Amino acid sequence: MSAYLELCRQAKRHHNLRHLLTFAAIDRATVMPPKGGEARAEAMAELEGMLHRESRDPAMADLLRAAEAEPLDAAERANLREIQRGHRLALAVPDSLVESRVRATARCEAGWQLQRPANDWQGFLENFREVVRLARSEARHLADASGLAPYDAMLDLYEPGVRSAELDLLFGDLRGWLPGLVQKVRDRQSSERVLAPAGPFTAEAQRALNRAVMERLGFDFEAGRLDTAVHPFCGGVQDDIRVTTRYREADFLHSLYATIHETGHARYEQGLPREWPGQPIALPRSMGIHESQSLAFELQLGLRKSFVEFLAPLIASHFGPQDAFEPENLHRHLTRVAPDKIRVDADELCYPAHVMLRYTIERALIEGEIEPEDIPALWDEQMRDLLGVDTRGDYRDGCLQDTHWAEGVFGYFPCYTLGAIYAAQWFACIQREAPELDSRIVSGDFSAVVGWLDRAIWSQGSRWETRELVTRASGEPINPAHFRAHLEARYLG
Numbered sequence: 228m229s230a231y232l233e234l235c236r237q238a239k240r241h242h243n244l245r246h247l248l249t250f251a252a253i254d255r256a257t258v259m260p261p262k263g264g265e266a267r268a269e270a271m272a273e274l275e276g277m278l279h280r281e282s283r284d285p286a287m288a289d290l291l292r293a294a295e296a297e298p299l300d301a302a303e304r305a306n307l308r309e310i311q312r313g314h315r316l317a318l319a320v321p322d323s324l325v326e327s328r329v330r331a332t333a334r335c336e337a338g339w340q341l342q343r344p345a346n347d348w349q350g351f352l353e354n355f356r357e358v359v360r361l362a363r364s365e366a367r368h369l370a371d372a373s374g375l376a377p378y379d380a381m382l383d384l385y386e387p388g389v390r391s392a393e394l395d396l397l398f399g400d401l402r403g404w405l406p407g408l409v410q411k412v413r414d415r416q417s418s419e420r421v422l423a424p425a426g427p428f429t430a431e432a433q434r435a436l437n438r439a440v441m442e443r444l445g446f447d448f449e450a451g452r453l454d455t456a457v458h459p460f461c462g463g464v465q466d467d468i469r470v471t472t473r474y475r476e477a478d479f480l481h482s483l484y485a486t487i488h489e490t491g492h493a494r495y496e497q498g499l500p501r502e503w504p505g506q507p508i509a510l511p512r513s514m515g516i517h518e519s520q521s522l523a524f525e526l527q528l529g530l531r532k533s534f535v536e537f538l539a540p541l542i543a544s545h546f547g548p549q550d551a552f553e554p555e556n557l558h559r560h561l562t563r564v565a566p567d568k569i570r571v572d573a574d575e576l577c578y579p580a581h582v583m584l585r586y587t588i589e590r591a592l593i594e595g596e597i598e599p600e601d602i603p604a605l606w607d608e609q610m611r612d613l614l615g616v617d618t619r620g621d622y623r624d625g626c627l628q629d630t631h632w633a634e635g636v637f638g639y640f641p642c643y644t645l646g647a648i649y650a651a652q653w654f655a656c657i658q659r660e661a662p663e664l665d666s667r668i669v670s671g672d673f674s675a676v677v678g679w680l681d682r683a684i685w686s687q688g689s690r691w692e693t694r695e696l697v698t699r700a701s702g703e704p705i706n707p708a709h710f711r712a713h714l715e716a717r718y719l720g
């Protein structure tokens with residue numbers, strides 16, 4: 228057997244084992260009883276450890292070298308590039324560090340569950356210092372292996388190829404115009420009269436509405452499910468995708484838009500290429516590209532006036548008629564801009580500020596320029612400067628609000644805003660190709676959107692590195708001008 232085929236066989240084996248890990252995690256997040264937690268964590272760590280050890284196997288380096296010299300076509304070369312990347316990343320981080328990290332982040336995350344509601348920053352800090360120490364060590368190992376700066380090496384785990392120098396330019400651009408835009412829009416909206424939908428809305432009725440909208444968006448229920456979880460997510464494998472949402476009886480729009488967001492992630496997974504089952508080339512490109520699919524659905528499509536016009540009668544048919552469901556009013560309600568403390572509840576205009584502040588802090592933390600105890604003061608300062616929001620003394624809805632850092636995930640936050648910028652870029656293309664887009668959307672015909680995303684992104688998998696994928700899809704590298712034009716058109720147009 229050729230070295231390349233042997234590598235493919237191993238990749239397929241790891242893919243199959245990861246399949247089971249994924250469903251162990253989904254079960255934990257949806258239906259596992261609390262007492263199952265410890266044993267599940269142990270079982271998952273065992274399998275995770277085994278996969279890590281196998282990915283570092285010295286025999287793999289020989290196979291990779293041999294495969295390099297074999298006659299491969301372009302797709303096989305791209306697949307080999309992705310296999311090499313996995314091996315390089317696994318080789319960079321020692322087993323002992325992976326194990327310590329699993330333990331430290333599990334402890335920190337479990338503590339956070341109680342410390343966040345108690346506003347207990349000092350208690351959190353005791354566990355968090357160790358998480359930061361290990362994350363810095365991981366970043367240093369990855370940096371040594373790649374030649375990148377430590378934070379860039381972490382960023383590269385989630386958004387391969389993107390560096391903080393590029394983020395500084397993108398976010399510097401946003402910082403220049405976004406706060407002024409937020410102010411202008413707020414002034415303009417202050418005189419608007421908006422009716423909020425009046426609940427309660429039962430979870431059953433919300434679930435039926437969510438399913439109906441998912442069906443219209445082309446989600447394949449023969450290859451996926453909609454379930455309930457505390458934090459909405461999308462996970463699974465191509466032919467078994469689990470979308471989750473949560474229900475608040477007072478506000479069905481929260482659940483509906485979370486569902487539309489996760490459906491964007493799900494359709495990306497369901498639309499990945501089928502020619503290379505279990506191979507890395509057939510996997511999603513990056514977290515930023517993944518987020519660009521969910522935000523293409525939730526914000527670009529979901530908040531268009533034409534989509535709200537399509538949605539309004541569907542909403543009324545599930546909950547009965549209300550004046551608030553009149554499309555014009557519903558759209559004003561959905562596009563209300565109000566700076567606040569919580570990232571996941573932030574509107575489209577304020578969201579990037581939440582990301583930029585986390586980026587500034589986590590980068591300084593990983594680079595060793597600040598210590599964990601410096602976080603709250605920096606948080607307060609940035610929230611004041613970027614959004615005019617006072618978070619002093621409120622750790623619960625301040626720097627303790629997310630789980631990312633407790634879980635040792637540093638370098639992920641920028642992907643949310645990269646996704647928003649990419650999504651605006653995709654829609655600029657879709658709009659150009661389909662000038663009659665909105666009249667089609669009103670009637671529930673999303674083929675122009677879905678067709679473009681499928682052709683340009685989903686079907687490409689990991690065939691191209693991110694920069695090339697973006698340029699092939701849209702004719703240019705990432706360009707925040709589309710994001711700005713989109714926001715100005717929607718909120719000031």
Ligand SMILES: [Zn+2]
Binds near residue numbers: 492518
């Ligand atoms: Zn998402």
